[in-house]
Amino acid sequence: MNPLYFMSNKPLDLIALGRLCIDLNANEFNRPMEETMTFTKYVGGSPANIAIGLARLGQKSGFIGRIADDQMGRFIKSYLEKNQIDTSNVITDQSGSVTGLAFTEIKSPTECSILMYRDNVADLKLEPRDVSEEYIKHSKALLISGTALAKSPSREAVFVALDYARKHDVTIFFDLDYRPYTWNSPEETAVYYNLAAEKCDVIIGTREEFDFMECFAKNTDHDDHVTAQKWFDFHAKIVVIKHGKDGSIAYTKTGESFTGTIFPAKVLKTFGAGDSYAAGFIYGLLQGWDIPKAMEYGAAAASIVISSHSSSDSMPTVEQVEEYIAKCRNGEIATAQ
Numbered sequence: 315m316n317p318l319y320f321m322s323n324k325p326l327d328l329i330a331l332g333r334l335c336i337d338l339n340a341n342e343f344n345r346p347m348e349e350t351m352t353f354t355k356y357v358g359g360s361p362a363n364i365a366i367g368l369a370r371l372g373q374k375s376g377f378i379g380r381i382a383d384d385q386m387g388r389f390i391k392s393y394l395e396k397n398q399i400d401t402s403n404v405i406t407d408q409s410g411s412v413t414g415l416a417f418t419e420i421k422s423p424t425e426c427s428i429l430m431y432r433d434n435v436a437d438l439k440l441e442p443r444d445v446s447e448e449y450i451k452h453s454k455a456l457l458i459s460g461t462a463l464a465k466s467p468s469r470e471a472v473f474v475a476l477d478y479a480r481k482h483d484v485t486i487f488f489d490l491d492y493r494p495y496t497w498n499s500p501e502e503t504a505v506y507y508n509l510a511a512e513k514c515d516v517i518i519g520t521r522e523e524f525d526f527m528e529c530f531a532k533n534t535d536h537d538d539h540v541t542a543q544k545w546f547d548f549h550a551k552i553v554v555i556k557h558g559k560d561g562s563i564a565y566t567k568t569g570e571s572f573t574g575t576i577f578p579a580k581v582l583k584t585f586g587a588g589d590s591y592a593a594g595f596i597y598g599l600l601q602g603w604d605i606p607k608a609m610e611y612g613a614a615a616a617s618i619v620i621s622s623h624s625s626s627d628s629m630p631t632v633e634q635v636e637e638y639i640a641k642c643r644n645g646e647i648a649t650a651q
């Protein structure tokens with residue numbers, strides 16, 4: 315069963331809000347950053363990756379965000395446009411801000427880390443007045459990511475978008491996407507994450523990300539069921555807790571829980587798993603599929619992306635996901651990590 319309802323008469327399937335950045339992914343594998351000499355440039359930023367993933371899956375995506383007035387900002391905008399993502403609400407920031415950079419280190423397929431350069435970044439300059447009620451009203455769904463809550467004025471812009479979405483029955487997805495770099499304290503993180511989560515229909519995060527949200531709670535056992543239940547007293551209908559290679563679990567307001575399968579992967583690097591999982595899962599829900607099938611799509615998309623070099627450019631099409639699932643079922647892809 316799918317507990318979500320999407321209004322069919324809307325021109326956009328999903329609007330993502332927040333970070334449009336650059337990933338610089340190490341070309342040399344299995345070595346530390348100190349010894350990595352060359353990188354390949356891709357569009358990055360969790361909500362950007364998810365919007366690109368949905369566009370690859372044939373959904374009409376739009377974006378609300380600010381980019382820097384520089385070559386990187388122009389590269390991001392043109393990449394979104396090449397992927398048929400509506401950029402009418404992507405604003406070029408004129409305050410002298412810069413594009414956020416994420417350098418990735420691939421020490422081994424299971425030992426990856428990200429070095430972020432995020433001082434004075436354009437994405438956190440998003441202002442409440444940049445958020446158009448008319449634009450949000452024309453989408454079936456809105457995706458927010460937690461990092462956009464890290465600083466004002468982007469933080470206030472998120473809350474304005476959440477209010478418009480609730481007012482116009484736009485289904486809200488919240489990818490917790492916790493990144494330590496831009497927050498001042500665990501308490502600040504927990505307060506704003508909790509205030510935003512109260513307004514969302516679907517909340518997706520890793521166990522560790524939910525632990526950050528629960529710094530005032532008494533869930534010392536890190537119990538997924540306890541974590542999920544809290545949100546059903548607000549607007550949430552689905553809460554997904556991800557556990558890396560151990561899969562994911564989805565809870566519903568109606569008391570069900572579903573354990574997501576994982577697909578084998580020839581893991582090149584671990585980052586990109588969450589964003590591709592979100593894209594596949596949201597795609598399935600937008601199609602009206604039941605939750606286990608949507609989770610399966612998310613897991614297959616994640617296996618494809620972690621077997622590839624980028625997080626955004628390797629987001630699969632429907633045909634690629636279908637083919638991957640079929641090959642796994644036939645035993646043609648069987649390398650589980």
Ligand SMILES: Nc1ncnc2c1ncn2[C@@H]1O[C@H](COP(=O)(O)OP(=O)(O)O)[C@@H](O)[C@H]1O
Pocket residue numbers: 520556557558559560561562574575576577578579581584585586587588589591612613614616617620651
């Ligand atoms: N090593 C792996 N092999 C296969 N699938 C994986 C692996 N790691 C992650 N996944 C898939 O990606 C999903 C999200 O991964 P996770 O690491 O929990 O998210 P994040 O990247 O946000 O930390 C998992 O639920 C699983 O389906």
Ligand SMILES: O=C(O)C[C@@H](O)[C@H](O)C(=O)COP(=O)(O)O
Pocket residue numbers: 333335337357358359360361363416428584585586587588589590625626
């Ligand atoms: O979100 C960022 O700014 C960096 C991403 O673009 C990067 O690809 C990444 O970390 C993906 O994160 P994940 O999907 O949560 O593993």
